Amino acid sequence: MEKPLTGNFRPDKTAVSLPEYERAGGYQGLRKALTMQPADVTELIKRSNLRGRGGAGFPTGSKWSFVPMGKDAPHPKYLVANADEMEPGTFKDRALMERDPHQLIEGMIVAAYAIEADIAYIFLRGEYEWPNQCLSKAIAEAKASNYLGRNILGSGYSLEIHLHASAGRYICGEETALLNALEGKRAHPRTKPPFPQVCGLWGKPTIVQNVETLCNVHHIVNKGPDWFRRLSLTEDGGTKLFGVSGKVKRPGLWELPMGTPLREILEDHAGGMRDGLRFRGLLPGGASTDFLVEEHLDTPMDYGNVQKVGSRLGTGTMVVLDDQTCPVGMVWNLEHFFAQESCGWCTPCWSGLAWTEKILLAMEQGRGSARDLETLTFQTKFLAPGNTFCALAPGAVEPLQSALKYFAEDFRRHIDEHRCPWR
Secondary structure: OOOOOOOOOOOOOOOHHHHHHHHOOOOOHHHHHOOOOOHHHHHHHHHHHOOOOOOOEEHHHHHOOOOOOOOOOOOEEEEEEEEOOOOOOOOOHHHHHHHHHHHHHHHHHHHHHOOOOOEEEEEEEEOHHHHHHHHHHHHHHHOOOOOOOOOOHHHOEEEEEEEEEEOOOHHHHHHHHHHHHHOOOOOOOOOOOOOOOOOOOOOOOOEEEEEHHHHHHHHHHHHHHHHHHHHOOOOOEEEEEEEEEEEEEEEEEEEEOOOEEEEHHHHOOOOEOHHHHHHHHEEEEEEEOOEEEEEOOEEOOHHHHHHHHHHHHOOOEEEEEEOOOOHHHHHHHHHHHHHHHOOOHHHHHHHHHHHHHHHHHHHHHHOOHHHHHHHHHHHHHHOHHHHHHHHHHHHOOOOHHHHHOHHHHHHHHHHHHHHOOOO
């Protein structure tokens, strides 16, 4: 199986150097893109069925097509790589940046060329110190080899990439909050419309794209959209980085065809549950997705099929729950995180998540009541999509609403026994 995203990874887990990257075909996608018209590059991405790997899964080529083009388009235009990666349970972008940083750089240059961007930023999570060093070195190497800077490879196209180590907040996963943070403002989401593609960073056309998404771009240009679609087992094109954490035998990260069955990832690649433990459920795409249970393990891991069974693919990095871990405690831990990370911009989010977290903590401490279950159910509806300013709170209650469905008996035991049965 071809592995375009991880094929260059070194066994010693150190970053691929520029000469190694070039010997493996690096920057050939860029060279090819520079011989094409920007609109033709965007068309290739559309035909590839590449969908955003940050969680939302929006078609990448369609997103780029909303950017104003031509001589009358406003400038400067911006491309921003979202490398903040604050979703609990998610570590795929970190691996890409640490082990093959030039892959991100090349993908960004091609994407920037497609939208005629003048400046690009990597919005990097502040705690990612090693990726920061790897990317800083790669940017300097790319600039020294004329892959960046003025008149790239004699094409007439120029681009600068700036690395921005962010102060970091979970809300920066929302692209307009990220743009506010990049401008030096509080990381609050903006009203849409206008959308960033038209009015983004400093009021100019901007594309914000996830790291994994951008790492696919130059491969598609180099090998073609048909090749990319064939890598997948479903209509969503390409491979996907799938990760597993929790009490499995081999936690880790694997590049597999989009649409790989959930059971194959969990049992064949992650090795199944540790000895003496039983599988109870998992969050398939990071902390802000609904639980899936045993009956869902044959689900293909792509955007459409995961949605059909009541969850989201999200980042594709799953968190596994075993039978010796308290599901109420697990959900409380997640809601505690989300309550802390609310930006405070809208009342349902900052007030509702704090309320939810306190109720779950009371249950864990043996102070829960039967009415708490009604309140938690109300909260999952009160914080549903359409009731808050952005998607933070709706995502935060996804693990809660599904836990109330699949682990109802565990919640009742906390109330009836006035204690956490796992303590």
